[in-house]
Amino acid sequence: xxxxxxxxxxxxxxxxxxxxxxxxxxxxxxxxxxxxxxxxxxxxxxxxxxxxxxxxxxxxxxxxxxxxxxxxxxxxxxxxxxxxxxxxxxxxxxxxxxxxxxxxxxxxxxxxxxxxxxxxxxxxxxxxxxxxxxxxxxxxxxxxxxxxxxxxxxxxxxxxxxxxxxxxxxxxxxxxxxxxxxxxxxxxxxxxxxxxxxxxxxxxxxxxxxxxxxxxxxxxxxxxxxxxxxxxxxxxxxxxxxxxxxxxxxxxx
Numbered sequence: 001x002x003x004x005x006x007x008x009x010x011x012x013x014x015x016x017x018x019x020x021x022x023x024x025x026x027x028x029x030x031x032x033x034x035x036x037x038x039x040x041x042x043x044x045x046x047x048x049x050x051x052x053x054x055x056x057x058x059x060x061x062x063x064x065x066x067x068x069x070x071x072x073x074x075x076x077x078x079x080x081x082x083x084x085x086x087x088x089x090x091x092x093x094x095x096x097x098x099x100x101x102x103x104x105x106x107x108x109x110x111x112x113x114x115x116x117x118x119x120x121x122x123x124x125x126x127x128x129x130x131x132x133x134x135x136x137x138x139x140x141x142x143x144x145x146x147x148x149x150x151x152x153x154x155x156x157x158x159x160x161x162x163x164x165x166x167x168x169x170x171x172x173x174x175x176x177x178x179x180x181x182x183x184x185x186x187x188x189x190x191x192x193x194x195x196x197x198x199x200x201x202x203x204x205x206x207x208x209x210x211x212x213x214x215x216x217x218x219x220x221x222x223x224x225x226x227x228x229x230x231x232x233x234x235x236x237x238x239x240x241x242x243x244x245x246x247x248x249x250x251x252x253x
Contacts, residue, residue: 001025002242003033004220010198011232017045018196018237019053019104030064031111032057033239037124037196039170040093040102048089048104048172055085056108056119069112075181078108078119082171082179086121089172103170106179107138107194111186111241118182121171124237125200127208128184129191134209137182141169159204165197192241195223198234202227 003025009016017038023031034053038045059081067077085106093099105122116137118126123140139145143166144158158164171177186192191212199208203226215222220238227236 001031002240002244004240004242005033005238006220006224007235007237008198008224008228008232010235011228013235015043015046016235017049018198018235019046019049020194020237020239021053021057022239028061030061031241032060033109033111033192033194033241034107035124035194035196035237035239036104036106036171037122037198037235037237038102038104039167041098044093044099044102045104047092047099048102051089051092052085052104052106052171055088056081056106059084060108060110064110071115071117071183074110074112074117075119075183078110078117079179079181082106082108082119082121083177086171086177087175090175093172101173103167103173105167105196106171109192109194109241111192114186116184116186116192118180118184120180120182121169121177122167123165124194124196126182127193127195127205128186129193129209129212130187130189134193134205134212136205137184138180141180142167164201186243188243188245190243192239192243194237194239194241196235196237198232198236199223199227199238201234202230202232202236 021034036049038049105124108119110117120138144161
């Protein structure tokens with residue numbers, strides 16, 4: 001397995017409010033990968049995303065061994081981890097008036113027994129590439145995604161919609177959160193791509209896939225470079241989990 005991960009401030013922001021975590025394959029028994037994109041005032045987004053990532057990571061690591069390893073139990077573990085993180089961020093937002101509007105997206109992927117278990121809140125995304133086909137595994141919790149599902153606008157209209165960044169759901173904004181829970185196969189040679197919307201607002205899915213094809217050695221750097229070349233309007237975070245057998249972990253930060 002090969003792990004590649006990087007976060008970039010982009011070209012327009014003063015601060016990077018994205019946060020990510022990747023397990024160390026040489027030390028950790030648990031294969032856990034997390035991406036969060038914070039929001040809410042000066043430093044609020046940075047605090048929300050880092051708190052959420054740390055809380056989910058700690059909860060999973062503290063409870064995975066003693067939980068059952070069937071599909072439903074692992075999904076419930078992720079659900080509980082995200083609910084715990086939501087509580088931590090929400091309570092933190094009540095301590096300081098300057099943090100009252102903070103929140104974050106969150107995608108947590110736990111790989112176990114040839115499957116990827118996903119907990120998802122917001123509009124950061126998880127894709128799986130298998131046999132020359134890239135599929136989006138998560139559904140954005142956004143206003144424009146709601147309009148697309150209702151048939152009010154097309155996917156192309158959604159891409160350029162003035163309210164494309166309006167979220168319908170985020171972590172830490174309310175006392176309770178209901179994450180999407182997803183389980184998919186993760187087989188040999190599959191690739192998992194996790195990213196914040198700083199990437200997907202700049203690049204369409206087919207462009208992302210073509211960049212991955214053309215840059216097999218430095219895919220994360222190539223994706224970030226292309227997003228920045230198109231304006232880099234937001235922070236850009238990319239995590240790639242490449243399920244190839246290379247004997248040891250490769251990690252890029």
